[in-house]
Amino acid sequence: MVLMPRPSRGWRAGAVAGTVVLLLAACSSDDGDGGGNGGGGGGDQPYTIGLSNGFVGSEWRTQMVDGLEAAFAEYEEEGIVDELVVESADTDVNGQIQQIRNLINRGVDAIIVNPNSETALDAVFREATGQGIEVFAIDQAVTSEDVTNVVIDQAEWARISAEWLAAQVGEGGNVVVVNGIAGHPANEMRWGAAEEVFTAAGVNVLTVADGNWDQATGQQVMTNLLATYPDVDGVWTQDGMAEGVFRAVDAAGRIGQITISGEARVGFMRLWNDARANGFQSIGVVNPPGGAVSALHMAVNVLDGQEFASGSIDGNTVTVPIPYTVDETTFDQYWGEAGGESDAYSLDGSLTRDEAAEFFE
Amino acid sequence: MTGVLDRVRGVQLSGLATVAMLVVAVAVNASLQPNFWDSYALTSNFATFVPLVAIAVGQTIVVLSGGLDLSLGAQVTLASVVAVRIVDGSLDRYPLAVAAALGVGLACGALNGLVVALLRLQPIVATFATSFVYSGLALVVLPTPGGSVPFEVTTAYRDSVLGVPVALLLIVALALLWLVLRRHRVMRHVYAVGGDADAAYASLVPVARTRVWAYVLGGLFAALSALAILANTGSGDPFVGNELTLASVAAVVIGGTALAGGRGGAGGSVIGAIVLALVANIIFFADVPTDYRQLVNGAVIILALALAGIPALQKRRAA
Numbered sequence: 001m002v003l004m005p006r007p008s009r010g011w012r013a014g015a016v017a018g019t020v021v022l023l024l025a026a027c028s029s030d031d032g033d034g035g036g037n038g039g040g041g042g043g044d045q046p047y048t049i050g051l052s053n054g055f056v057g058s059e060w061r062t063q064m065v066d067g068l069e070a071a072f073a074e075y076e077e078e079g080i081v082d083e084l085v086v087e088s089a090d091t092d093v094n095g096q097i098q099q100i101r102n103l104i105n106r107g108v109d110a111i112i113v114n115p116n117s118e119t120a121l122d123a124v125f126r127e128a129t130g131q132g133i134e135v136f137a138i139d140q141a142v143t144s145e146d147v148t149n150v151v152i153d154q155a156e157w158a159r160i161s162a163e164w165l166a167a168q169v170g171e172g173g174n175v176v177v178v179n180g181i182a183g184h185p186a187n188e189m190r191w192g193a194a195e196e197v198f199t200a201a202g203v204n205v206l207t208v209a210d211g212n213w214d215q216a217t218g219q220q221v222m223t224n225l226l227a228t229y230p231d232v233d234g235v236w237t238q239d240g241m242a243e244g245v246f247r248a249v250d251a252a253g254r255i256g257q258i259t260i261s262g263e264a265r266v267g268f269m270r271l272w273n274d275a276r277a278n279g280f281q282s283i284g285v286v287n288p289p290g291g292a293v294s295a296l297h298m299a300v301n302v303l304d305g306q307e308f309a310s311g312s313i314d315g316n317t318v319t320v321p322i323p324y325t326v327d328e329t330t331f332d333q334y335w336g337e338a339g340g341e342s343d344a345y346s347l348d349g350s351l352t353r354d355e356a357a358e359f360f361e
Numbered sequence: 362m363t364g365v366l367d368r369v370r371g372v373q374l375s376g377l378a379t380v381a382m383l384v385v386a387v388a389v390n391a392s393l394q395p396n397f398w399d400s401y402a403l404t405s406n407f408a409t410f411v412p413l414v415a416i417a418v419g420q421t422i423v424v425l426s427g428g429l430d431l432s433l434g435a436q437v438t439l440a441s442v443v444a445v446r447i448v449d450g451s452l453d454r455y456p457l458a459v460a461a462a463l464g465v466g467l468a469c470g471a472l473n474g475l476v477v478a479l480l481r482l483q484p485i486v487a488t489f490a491t492s493f494v495y496s497g498l499a500l501v502v503l504p505t506p507g508g509s510v511p512f513e514v515t516t517a518y519r520d521s522v523l524g525v526p527v528a529l530l531l532i533v534a535l536a537l538l539w540l541v542l543r544r545h546r547v548m549r550h551v552y553a554v555g556g557d558a559d560a561a562y563a564s565l566v567p568v569a570r571t572r573v574w575a576y577v578l579g580g581l582f583a584a585l586s587a588l589a590i591l592a593n594t595g596s597g598d599p600f601v602g603n604e605l606t607l608a609s610v611a612a613v614v615i616g617g618t619a620l621a622g623g624r625g626g627a628g629g630s631v632i633g634a635i636v637l638a639l640v641a642n643i644i645f646f647a648d649v650p651t652d653y654r655q656l657v658n659g660a661v662i663i664l665a666l667a668l669a670g671i672p673a674l675q676k677r678r679a680a
Binding site for chain 1: 394401594
């Protein structure tokens with residue numbers, strides 16, 4: 001009872017010993033060989049490639065990873081690459097910073113990243129390039145100039161379906177819009193472009209609502225819109241929601257009267273296919289998960305020491321073309337190819353190796 | 362008398378268990394990661410450790426007082442978004458942002474302390490409730506991720522001085538801050554109140570005020586954690602700290618501090634936090650497929666918690 005139950009000396013000794021061990025460890029680091037085989041330059045084949053993906057909740061992301069692994073296997077057979085390190089988990093920006101640090105510490109030569117944030121990874125990207133690692137952002141461009149963005153033009157993607165819808169409903173037609181998430185960079189770019197198209201074509205946009213890129217939410221939002229705006233001629237929506245929008249319009253019995261801009265996913269195309277007999281038409285612009293594959297081709301070229309041709313890169317952004325669009329004339333062809341896939345499957349496309357090589361000098 | 366000796370030995374044993382876990386974690390990590398001792402790997406590892414180390418020290422103080430603060434992660438989030446809104450990329454405003462973050466941490470801690478000590482609500486429930494208040498406020502302050510921290514701050518955080526990473530120096534500074542606090546009367550009162558509140562009361566220790574102080578100090582370290590997170594990410598995020606809460610409790614337990622209060626110290630929690638972060642590294646370098654990582658991570662943490670508890674078990678048997 002004499003002693004207070006206070007931390008004993010053993011504690012302090014333990015803590016101090018641990019700190020000293022770590023300090024020594026830190027100081028000895030300078031004697032290291034400066035490791036990491038990331039040191040740039042051309043032709044150090046085989047290359048190690050890292051993928052950082054911070055969201056796994058969708059089939060699209062699964063396709064992205066699977067497609068990359070398949071393309072990687074081809075390079076691997078040729079001895080051009082040796083290892084693909086995949087960091088893929090649902091995580092926040094902090095977690096994705098950790099993912100990228102892990103890849104850097106793994107000594108990869110290039111990192112392909114589908115970023116969770118436009119800006120918040122800039123500091124860790126600089127760590128990567130500081131270690132001589134090439135970084136490629138896909139799906140979502142980032143602000144960091146250390147990174148090469150390999151993305152489709154989201155504005156162009158939106159313009160194609162908006163122009164089609166504007167032509168269908170004609171000047172003076174009334175449309176409602178089911179967008180993704182307000183404030184999300186991709187959503188803003190898409191809607192900005194689509195809105196211009198509608199204004200130029202004299203189409204009235206009655207209202208804009210958010211469907212969170214989710215089929216169930218899209219369906220619910222569309223049901224509400226139908227009740228609020230009886231005089232709708234058309235609806236413009238983004239990918240991931242067209243199936244829900246279709247079901248809402250179908251439930252209201254108005255498939256013949258309301259034109260729907262669709263998506264290049266199997267679930268929607270199945271509904272589209274069934275409704276075609278009654279004269280239903282739509283459009284699906286491909287937003288390819290294969291962007292990761294295009295980025296892999298670019299990464300190999302860059303690691304080989306190739307320089308981007310001056311016309312193919314704008315600042316640090318390389319825009320890859322939208323692979324193709326599913327419409328009335330091409331429906332049979334693409335439905336024949338993809339009809340056997342699951343409903344969540346996105347029609348896909350990526351640059352071939354030869355096409356990617358054309359982006360370089 | 363023998364009881365006292367056993368007790369002392371028990372505390373030493375649990376300290377040893379924590380240090381042993383650190384040594385094992387470092388050894389396993391180093392063997393799996395060939396460049397573990399390279400300067401970049403060390404710098405980036407320490408940069409990852411600091412936020413968790415800071416919040417673990419804060420949680421330790423609250424736990425020592427016999428409480429538990431489930432809102433610490435939300436406090437980290439709130440302090441970080443307030444700071445990032447104020448600093449907005451300008452180095453001139455950084456001192457102001459630091460002051461604001463500290464102010465937010467102290468205010469949140471004071472509110473928790475008042476709710477627990479004066480209204481006498483159960484700490485777990487009370488701080489669980491305030492965590493929603495704080496994370497809700499964070500969403501109001503910064504609805505979508507954004508804002509930027511001055512380039513100089515993020516760069517300095519990754520730098521090293523004479524070969525020693527700045528982040529390691531920050532961890533040492535946190536430990537020193539704890540050692541200074543521990544010599545202060547308030548911390549002696551915290552130990553007394555956490556060990557036996559009635560006895561402390563009888564010895565004229567101001568129990569309620571001491572409890573409030575414990576939460577206020579917890580909030581202070583949450584704010585320091587927020588500043589480390591900002592320096593690490595360089596940008597604000599309204600959800601950034603929330604995952605830290607339970608990790609901080611795990612770090613405290615791995616560090617050998619008794620959840621019942623009154624016994625232990627933040628030195629162990631610092632090591633516990635580092636062990637937790639190293640476990641995540643080890644799982645990556647052991648090539649555990651991503652789908653299984655959370656599962657394995659959870660299992661290893663359970664193991665670590667069990668190991669940290671063994672000395673206490675032996676002590677009970679001896680007594």
